[in-house]
Structures are given as C-alpha cells and as structure tokens.
Amino acid sequence: MTAPAIELKGISKSFGPVHANKDIDLRVMPGTIHGIIGENGAGKSTLMSILYGFYKADRGQIYIRGDKTEIADSQAAIRAGIGMVFQHFKLVQNFTVLENIVLGAEEGAFLRQSLARARTLLKELSEEYELHVDPDAKIEDLGVGMQQRVEILKALYRRAEILILDEPTGVLTPSEADHLFRILEGLKREGKTVILITHKLREIMEVTDTISVMRRGEMTATVNTADTSPEELAELMVGRKVLLRVDKTPSKPGEVVADVKNLRVVDSDKVERLRGISLQVRRGEILGIAGVAGNGQSELLQVLGGMQDATGEVRINGEPIDLTGTKSDARTRRARGIGHVPEDRHHEGLILNFHAWENVAFGYHHAPEYNSGPLMDNRAIRQDAEAKIAKFDVRPANCWLEAKSFSGGNQQKIVIARELEREPDLLLVGQPTRGVDIGAIEFIHEQIVALRDQGKAVLLVSVELDEIMSLSDRIAVMFDGRIMGERLPSETNERELGLLMAGITDTDREHSVAEIEANLAHVAGKVV
Amino acid sequence: MSYADIIQILDSSIRLGTPLLLACLAGLYSERSGVFDIGLEGKMLVAAFFSAAVAAITGSVWIGLLAGVAASVVFAMIHGLASITFRGDQLISGVAINFLAAGMTVLIAQDWFSQGSRTPSLSGDARFSSIDLPFADALSGVPILGPLYSEALSGHTILVYVALLAVPATWYVLFRTRFGLRLRAVGENPGAVDTAGISVTRLRYSAVLICGILCGLAGAYLSTGLAAGFTKDMTAGRGFIALAALIFAKWRPWYALFACLLFGLLQAISNRYSTLDLGIFEIPNAFVLALPYILTVVILAGFVGRAIPPRAGGEPYVKER
Numbered sequence: 001m002t003a004p005a006i007e008l009k010g011i012s013k014s015f016g017p018v019h020a021n022k023d024i025d026l027r028v029m030p031g032t033i034h035g036i037i038g039e040n041g042a043g044k045s046t047l048m049s050i051l052y053g054f055y056k057a058d059r060g061q062i063y064i065r066g067d068k069t070e071i072a073d074s075q076a077a078i079r080a081g082i083g084m085v086f087q088h089f090k091l092v093q094n095f096t097v098l099e100n101i102v103l104g105a106e107e108g109a110f111l112r113q114s115l116a117r118a119r120t121l122l123k124e125l126s127e128e129y130e131l132h133v134d135p136d137a138k139i140e141d142l143g144v145g146m147q148q149r150v151e152i153l154k155a156l157y158r159r160a161e162i163l164i165l166d167e168p169t170g171v172l173t174p175s176e177a178d179h180l181f182r183i184l185e186g187l188k189r190e191g192k193t194v195i196l197i198t199h200k201l202r203e204i205m206e207v208t209d210t211i212s213v214m215r216r217g218e219m220t221a222t223v224n225t226a227d228t229s230p231e232e233l234a235e236l237m238v239g240r241k242v243l244l245r246v247d248k249t250p251s252k253p254g255e256v257v258a259d260v261k262n263l264r265v266v267d268s269d270k271v272e273r274l275r276g277i278s279l280q281v282r283r284g285e286i287l288g289i290a291g292v293a294g295n296g297q298s299e300l301l302q303v304l305g306g307m308q309d310a311t312g313e314v315r316i317n318g319e320p321i322d323l324t325g326t327k328s329d330a331r332t333r334r335a336r337g338i339g340h341v342p343e344d345r346h347h348e349g350l351i352l353n354f355h356a357w358e359n360v361a362f363g364y365h366h367a368p369e370y371n372s373g374p375l376m377d378n379r380a381i382r383q384d385a386e387a388k389i390a391k392f393d394v395r396p397a398n399c400w401l402e403a404k405s406f407s408g409g410n411q412q413k414i415v416i417a418r419e420l421e422r423e424p425d426l427l428l429v430g431q432p433t434r435g436v437d438i439g440a441i442e443f444i445h446e447q448i449v450a451l452r453d454q455g456k457a458v459l460l461v462s463v464e465l466d467e468i469m470s471l472s473d474r475i476a477v478m479f480d481g482r483i484m485g486e487r488l489p490s491e492t493n494e495r496e497l498g499l500l501m502a503g504i505t506d507t508d509r510e511h512s513v514a515e516i517e518a519n520l521a522h523v524a525g526k527v528v
Numbered sequence: 529m530s531y532a533d534i535i536q537i538l539d540s541s542i543r544l545g546t547p548l549l550l551a552c553l554a555g556l557y558s559e560r561s562g563v564f565d566i567g568l569e570g571k572m573l574v575a576a577f578f579s580a581a582v583a584a585i586t587g588s589v590w591i592g593l594l595a596g597v598a599a600s601v602v603f604a605m606i607h608g609l610a611s612i613t614f615r616g617d618q619l620i621s622g623v624a625i626n627f628l629a630a631g632m633t634v635l636i637a638q639d640w641f642s643q644g645s646r647t648p649s650l651s652g653d654a655r656f657s658s659i660d661l662p663f664a665d666a667l668s669g670v671p672i673l674g675p676l677y678s679e680a681l682s683g684h685t686i687l688v689y690v691a692l693l694a695v696p697a698t699w700y701v702l703f704r705t706r707f708g709l710r711l712r713a714v715g716e717n718p719g720a721v722d723t724a725g726i727s728v729t730r731l732r733y734s735a736v737l738i739c740g741i742l743c744g745l746a747g748a749y750l751s752t753g754l755a756a757g758f759t760k761d762m763t764a765g766r767g768f769i770a771l772a773a774l775i776f777a778k779w780r781p782w783y784a785l786f787a788c789l790l791f792g793l794l795q796a797i798s799n800r801y802s803t804l805d806l807g808i809f810e811i812p813n814a815f816v817l818a819l820p821y822i823l824t825v826v827i828l829a830g831f832v833g834r835a836i837p838p839r840a841g842g843e844p845y846v847k848e849r
Binding site for chain 2: 052054073074075076077078084086088090091092093094095099100102103104105106108109110111112114
C-alpha cells in the first residue's frame with residue numbers, strides 16, 4: 001500500500017481561549033482530490049495554514065509521503081512539495097506574471113537568467129496542464145480567473161506535488177469554475193494531490209474523491225464522495241438537518257414599488273460604473289441581481305440606499321426621489337420606505353465597536369419611540385433591541401455585547417432584524433449570506449421570503465449564483481454597469497446566467513473559456 | 529546672464545542637489561520596501577553632526593564620515609525596530625527621530641565644543657576636498673561643452689560622484705537583481721513575499737539599513753563637503769524636500785535624479801540672486817528664498833498628477849489568518 005501524500009496526527013492549535021483545531025487526524029492519498037468542508041470558523045483555514053507553515057501546531061505530527069516532517073515556515077512547506085492557492089491571492093499587482101512566478105524561487109542574485117529560465121519552464125507547464133497565461137501581462141490587468149491560474153502555476157513552478165486551494169471558486173463565474181475543475185482533474189491525472197477547501201456543497205460533490213467534514217475545530221467525518229449526498233454533508237457540517245432549498249410559493253407580483261430609469265454613475269476616476277440601468281421591482285416579488293463582483297451591483301445598491309449620487313430617475317411608489325443634493329441621503333431614503341441591508345456588513349451595516357442594542361437602532365435613531373424630548377431614550381431602545389434580538393434568534397442573546405464579538409451569521413441577523421422589522425416597502429439586500437453559516441443562511445432566506453409574502457418588494461444582490469437562483473422570482477444579470485438580460489429562474493440555468501455574467505448575450509452558441517476570459521479581463525482593469 | 533553664470537548656477541545646483549539626491553535615494557529604498565520614513569531629516573542631521581564632530585576631533589574626514597554613517601544607521605535601526613519589529617506607527621517613529629536628532633545634536637555639540645552648538649570650523653584633511661575629473665583641464669577650451677564638463681561637472685567632492693553613481697546603481701539593483709525584485713514586492717504585497725517563503729522582516733531591515741547608510745552620506749556631505757562644520761539645524765528641511773522629490777519622482781531612481789537637480793537648481797538660483805527681475809515685475813528676495821519650499825508644497829499638494837506610493841507602504845506586516 002502506498003503511503004498517504006499527507007497524514008496529520010493529533011493536530012491541535014489554540015488562539016488564546018479559542019480551540020481552532022482539536023486533535024485533528026487526516027489522511028490524503030496521493031493522486032486524489034480531497035475536499036475539506038465546514039462552516040466559517042470551523043478551523044479549515046487554520047489547519048491548512050499549519051500545513052503551509054504559517055502557524056505552528058501546539059501538538060501533533062505531520063507526515064508527508066510517509067516521512068515525519070517539521071514545517072516551521074512556508075519555505076519548509078515549499079521544500080516538502082506543498083503549494084497553496086490562498087483565497088485572497090498573494091500576487092504583486094504591478095508585477096508581470098513572470099516576475100510573480102519567479103519571486104522567491106529565483107536562481108542566483110541576478111534576474112536575467114532566472115526570468116529566461118522561468119519563461120521556458122512556464123511554457124512547458126502551460127502546455128502540460130492547459131494553463132495558458134501571457135507571461136508578460138501585468139497582474140492588475142488580468143481577471144480573477146486568470147490570476148488564480150497564475151497562483152496555480154506559481155505552485156507548480158516550485159514543483160509542488162500537493163496543491164491546497166482555499167475557497168477557490170468564491171470569485172469565479174460558473175464557467176470559470178468549471179474550467180478550474182478541469183484543470184484540477186488534469187493535475188490529478190498527472191499524479192498530483194489536490195486539497196480543496198470550500199463551503200459550497202455543489203462543487204465539492206462534483207470534483208472530489210473523498211471529503212472530510214470539519215465542525216467547531218474538530219474533524220467530524222471523512223467519507224467517499226460517491227457514498228454521500230449534499231444533505232448528509234450539510235447535516236455533518238451543522239450538526240442537525242438543514243433545508244438546502246428555499247421553501248417558497250410562487251410570487252404574486254402587485255403594483256410597481258421601485259421604478260428605476262436610466263441610472264448612471266460616474267466614479268472619481270471618471271469611469272462609468274452604471275451605464276443606464278432601468279428596472280422595476282413589484283410588490284410581492286424578489287428581483288435578484290446576478291453578476292461577478294465589481295460590475296456595478298454595489299453602485300446600484302448604494303445609489304438606491306442614498307449613499308452615492310447618480311443621474312437618472314427613480315420612483316418609489318410612483319413618487320420620484322432625489323438622486324443628488326441634500327435630500328439624497330440614507331435618512332431620507334429610509335423615511336421613504338427603503339430598507340437597506342448593505343453588502344459590507346462590517347463597514348456599512350454595523351459599527352463593530354458598539355453594542356448590539358445600539359446597532360439595532362442605527363439609521364432609525366431619529367424615530368420618535370427612541371427619543372424623549374432632545375434626549376435619546378436608551379431604555380426604550382434596549383427594550384426594542386432585546387425584543388428584536390429574541391425574535392431573530394441572535395446568539396448569544398445579549399444586547400450588551402459589542403457587534404464584533406458575534407459570529408458573521410449573528411451579525412447579519414442583527415442587521416436583518418433592524419431593517420426588516422421596519423417593514424420597508426422596498427428592501428435592498430446585498431450579499432445577505434456572505435460569511436454566514438449554513439444554519440443561519442436558512443433562517444435569513446426564510447425572513448426575506450416572509451417579507452416578500454407580506455407584499456413588500458425585495459431587490460437582492462448576490463454573487464452566489466445558487467442564492468440568486470433559489471431566492472429570486474425574477475433574475476437580472478449585470479455586466480460592466482449594464483443589465484445584460486432578465487430571466488425567470490424556471491426558464492434559465494447556470495450556464496446561461498454564467499454567460500450573461502461574462503457579458504455574452506448570444507447564449508445559444510457554445511463559447512470557449514478564452515472568449516469568456518477576454519470579456520472578463522476587459523472589465524477587470526477597472527475593478528478596484 | 530552670461531554663459532559663465534549659467535555654468536556657475538549648474539555647478540551649485542549639483543552641489544546643492546547632492547544631499548537631496550542621497551536622502552531621496554535613501555527614502556526610495558525604505559519606502560519601496562513598505563517602510564515610510566519621514567525621519568530622513570533627523571538621520572541627516574545626526575550624520576552631519578557626528579561626521580563634523582569626529583572629523584574635527586580626529587582631523588580625518590574619513591573617520592568623520594564613518595562616524596556620521598554609523599550614527600545615521602543607529603537612528604535607522606531605531607526606526608526599523610519601532611516600525612518593523614514592534615509594528616508601531618511609522619509616522620510617529622519618524623517624527624520622534626527628527627525631534628531627537630534636533631535636540632541631541634545641539635546638546636552634544638555644546639557639551640563637546642562649547643561654541644554655541646557648533647563644531648569648530650573644519651579645514652584641511654578634516655574636510656572633503658574637490659577632485660578634478662580626468663581631462664578637465666584639457667577639455668576646458670572646448671566651446672559650450674568644455675566649461676560644462678570642466679567647471680560644472682568636475683571639481684566636486686567625492687560624495688557628489690558617489691551620489692551620481694548611486695542613481696544607476698539603484699536602478700540596477702531595483703530592476704535587475706533578486707534583491708530588487710523582492711524589495712519591490714515587499715512594498716507592494718508583503719503577503720506574497722511571506723508565502724513565497726522569504727522573510728519580510730529581514731528584507732525590510734536591509735532596506736532600512738541601506739536608507740541609514742545613504743542618509744549618513746547625505747549628512748556627512750552637508751557638514752564636511754558643502755559646509756565646513758556643523759551648525760544648529762543645518763539640514764534646514766532638506767529631508768522633507770527629499771521626500772517631496774521622491775514623490776515627484778514616483779519612487780524611481782532616474783526621476784529622483786532629475787527631481788533633486790531641479791530642487792538644487794532652485795536653491796542655487798535663490799542663493800545667487802537676491803531678487804529675480806522678470807522684466808515686467810521683480811520677484812522679491814523673500815519669495816526667491818522661499819522658492820524651493822514653495823515648490824515642495826506645490827508638488828506635495830499633488831500638482832504633479834497621480835503618484836501611487838507602494839501599496840503596502842506605512843503598514844506593519846501582520847500575518848493574516
């Protein structure tokens with residue numbers, strides 16, 4: 001029997017009182033794709049950081065191809081043949097592809113030979129694994145899919161036999177993700193070992209041979225992919241049965257709540273971020289905006305939420321609202337019945353150093369019930385906050401805790417509680433479940449659907465296509481500041497939406513990955 | 529204005545531009561590695577004092593130079609310790625170094641020499657003497673170019689030529705060597721360097737060390753080349769002008785040369801002419817003297833277009849989870 005490519009025995013790691021990894025055992029056989037799945041904070045990334053020499057385990061041993069190995073730093077991990085593709089790429093933006101690949105693996109003190117040698121080797125690698133990139137392109141001009149390919153090439157250039165990918169599909173369109181999976185299959189055929197860390201059930205079922213599940217710092221199970229199902233994995237991750245589909249009745253759209261015409265935004269660099277957006281959201285429906293991050297969705301939410309000026313026309317319940325000037329602010333929007341769950345919870349949704357009860361009142365702190373005369377009625381606010389925290393099952397149910405000490409899911413519940421309890425006519429929701437645990441996702445989705453069923457309009461922006469597909473009653477796809485098309489969820493599929501997200505409208509035809517990437521790279525240069 | 533005047537102005541532009549250039553290149557190494565350094569001024573000042581003081585005591589400018597560089601390196605290491613090892617605020621550390629230098633030099637000068645916070649006037653071997661470039665005499669007769677070579681370019685002290693040679697050397701190191709690649713990378717994205725298995729700390733310390741050495745040369749030149757001894761606050765904001773030049777140059781060595789020569793030129797003009805007669809009206813003396821500083825403000829206010837500093841500049845590196 002061959003030795004496992006990686007074997008971990010009894011790995012433990014604590015950060016202060018937090019047990020990030022508890023007595024972890026893991027065996028990964030060579031030439032396989034092994035998935036590690038778990039909720040946020042389950043300890044997946046910590047474990048992989050230990051393997052890559054970023055952290056030192058408090059206890060436990062690491063065996064690489066049967067040999068006990070000490071991994072004190074990243075250099076040691078690289079020597080042991082481990083390569084890592086981080087969720088946030090570790091690339092120097094204003095360097096060329098070649099310079100990034102050579103960095104840290106130069107031969108000799110002078111660059112000329114190193115770069116020349118890297119160029120030839122890169123060409124061979126590109127052909128062997130079908131990983132084509134232009135070695136002289138600057139990273140900042142490449143799309144994320146291409147940047148990820150550079151990261152993979154970086155690892156291969158260092159002769160990695162074991163490749164760890166941390167949440168690799170978070171930033172990719174479906175077709176790019178599919179292409180990545182084909183690359184991973186190719187690596188596997190060449191005998192490389194791949195470890196894929198993710199929280200997405202669908203993709204882990206699609207490409208892996210075996211799956212390990214982590215929960216609260218512990219390894220709860222290792223199963224063969226062929227013998228399991230998404231439902232079972234979800235249950236293993238969360239520790240209870242989870243409903244993966246959103247349970248909702250068909251929508252009954254009423255009159256138009258939000259009528260948006262020809263919305264345009266030009267940013268401080270004179271780049272047009274919104275190029276004439278027109279859309280309508282009706283009572284009792286959820287309009288989902290799909291798109292790769294950075295194609296104008298954020299600007300759309302910010303304009304409607306009163307955080308950015310724009311030109312064009314927006315009517316709420318038939319009445320126009322100001323898009324510039326002093327009345328174009330979030331307070332006026334809220335008074336007009338627009339609720340906003342912002343995309344960036346930490347910077348726009350909450351003040352992390354403030355207590356939960358204060359965060360429940362923000363944005364509505366002018367409300368008469370929160371004030372008595374010129375003073376704020378803190379007791380009334382706290383009572384109200386306690387009620388909302390209980391109703392939305394925020395855990396721990398302690399309104400004196402600072403917002404930053406809640407988990408991502410519970411932070412989001414605080415924001416959702418604040419906005420939904422005001423029963424806005426139009427709810428703007430950005431990335432409602434980003435960094436949120438599966439259990440909380442289910443709850444948040446239920447709440448959004450419940451608001452819709454009360455006859456309110458919902459505008460949902462998400463980069464998670466699964467979320468858009470399952471929650472929306474109608475889907476609009478944004479690309480480069482424009483709406484590329486509208487579809488009904490029942491009459492479309494991921495492939496078609498993926499092409500629209502890449503700016504390709506003739507979706508009946510077959511399209512090569514190269515074509516899609518060329519389109520995406522076109523906007524990549526503009527994305528901040 | 530005759531051609532001889534122009535040559536003279538160019539000659540003093542080079543002399544006055546040299547301390548700026550050395551300090552500017554010093555800042556370039558440090559900031560390219562991601563460590564912002566507003567303490568160039570302070571480092572120049574301690575170097576100026578210690579090189580003059582030690583030269584005065586020993587009578588050898590070379591020992592003085594060594595002492596000046598050593599003092600500047602000590603200050604650079606304090607900045608490194610504060611901003612790299614202890615992840616402190618780089619601006620505050622830089623400000624502290626400037627204050628420390630301003631106070632310390634005056635105090636020690638008074639204690640050692642009792643000459644009103646000055647060092648004794650330097651002469652002979654205690655100062656850098658000018659050197660003539662080869663063929664300077666022979667070529668002086670060639671029209672136009674002759675005087676330019678033999679009078680403006682030739683006849684400076686060795687540190688001027690060191691500064692000028694440091695420009696291509698810096699360019700080569702930065703863009704043609706492994707060290708340069710890593711240095712540029714660590715200032716842009718230390719995470720990329722760290723995951724590639726290279727020590728961010730060691731790289732940044734080496735950059736700060738080079739910065740200290742170059743600032744030391746700049747300070748030593750001020751008190752033993754340009755002037756003949758140390759006087760209180762003799763750097764007169766040159767460290768800050770060098771920083772402005774660095775931004776103006778967009779952190780590039782060749783641009784830094786031209787930026788520093790431009791500032792040198794302005795200083796030369798303001799030293800030479802008490803007023804500037806433009807025909808229509810006369811620019812008063814106070815304004816002429818202030819010209820280099822006004823230009824500094826204008827440049828820092830962003831009139832030069834967008835200068836993008838190294839992305840990770842000013843931020844201590846902390847491994848993320």
